[in-house]
Amino acid sequence: MKTLHEINKTKVPAVRIDKSLDKYDDIVLFPEKLAKANQKIMKSGFPVLNEKKKK
Numbered sequence: 001m002k003t004l005h006e007i008n009k010t011k012v013p014a015v016r017i018d019k020s021l022d023k024y025d026d027i028v029l030f031p032e033k034l035a036k037a038n039q040k041i042m043k044s045g046f047p048v049l050n051e052k053k054k055k
Contacts, residue, residue, distance in 0.1 A: 007014050028034055
């Protein structure tokens, strides 16, 4: 096993992501959890951010 210092010196990523997971890019896997999280965010009192900033 490599030490953290050896990993930091290399240019190879420490984690490889399987390309077969790309099929899930546009799919919501847990819509109930997403809806619940969005509801909590809306009720939390955080300020609403604009998607596009005007210059």
